[in-house]
Amino acid sequence: MAENTLKGTAKDTFIHVDDAFPSSLLGIEIEGATEQTTTTGKNLLNPEPLKNESNFDTSQSGEGFYVYEFEAPSAGDYTVSVKQAVKYANYLMVSDKPTFRAGNQTWFSHLTAVGGATSATFKNVNAIYLYFSTSIAAIQATLEKVGWIQIEKGSTATAYEPYTGGKPSPSHEYPQEISNISKVELKVAGKNLADVNESNSVNFILHKEPLPAGTYTFSCDKGRSSGFMFNVKPIDASGHRVEKDIAGGTTSPCTITITEPMGLFVSGWGLTAPYGIGSIQLEAGSKATDFEPTSKPKATQIDLKGNELCSLVENLDWNPKTFKDELVIDSGGNVSLIKRVFTAHIDGSEPIWTSNTDKFQYFNYTPKTVRPIDGSNAIRSNRFGKVSREPWNFYVAGGSNAALFFTFPLGTFANADELNEWLSKNPIDVNYLGVESQTIPLGKIEPPALPESVSNVWTDAGVTPRTGIEYTRDVNIVVANLESAIASIS
16 A cells, blocks of 8 residues: 555755654655865964964063964955854953054953954054963963954955965865765654753753754743743854854743754753753744654664765856765665765875976876766865866866876976875865766665654764655645645635
């Protein structure tokens, strides 16, 4: 009677279904995903000098400050920004004057800095002064707390990017790691995602492990009438609580939107003893529903057997295409990896020879697995940012025997030994589109089951992929929803 089963499908980075019949999944697909930081070079503050005391003016240490002078490349308007202002014992203040209590000052880290400004613009300046607490250890700890510092030209604070010498990256000077999916853990949970059912404290972890980006609702049995107010704050990937409000000064129920994977904790106040808080619920979506007990997520690990799940965007300004590997699991639990994007790691461990044209020096590398497509622009590297036949760029060529080519200024390497020595210290990683796909069997697993009519599914993989499921729908719920929809039309 399987052909008469009512089936549903869903695909997202975080899947939420409310019409499931509790049973094993009928099929699973996990898309490949790749992340790589790219920069424009807008951040002008090099963090390396901040690690050495000799680069600071220590004459104001009696006032409690080491002062670092940032020399602007030219007179003009500059904006200093951090990810968050923090209530913290160590100082971070920015000013347009080298003396404390002079000029325009903005505090980013102080015992009263929570909720303060996260950026400051200085008009027509030649220098900006960063005031820190008086030790290198305190300075580095403060930088981690505020989420590092960006100084950029202009009067608008934009999203943080790491310092790359004022130039775009990835580049040979500032490589950017390519992160593919090398570990997959499929997680299935019921409606209530909270890690706690009841709390005897006004401060408690709501969900420790990172949740995918999305909208969630927190509710409990204590609200404004009970005097209970709270802030919801993040827990980072290392499990550390971050003093940054996602939802501040609010009460139950509370809608939370997160833009990147993170855990959550609640910092509350207003209750007198006893502090007991019950019916704690965290659920997907923007609406609080009836309380259900917490259901611990069930994790299913999938062994990739040394393979990676990758994605790749064609390097074109017009109509670029995205290519993705796929992990496919059928109703019997048979796992297959469909590989379209392949990787190469070039580290000088095998002989590489240089050649010259009239414009540049180059070497070519032929991958040992699947070759790339001749002339393809679907290629990504950790050290080369632009696909072209110019120095410090790379491309694919070679007809049916296509290979990867890496170009350098003429005379960069005197011989092959110098090139291989450079590669041993500066390995090149590449993702490329293969001329043909491969299907790799990865064995068998026990297909996970949706535990409740309202269930959630996501993939924990470091880099967040889209997950697709096919599941059995509950006929009674589907019919009830249809009747409700018809009644609302009538």
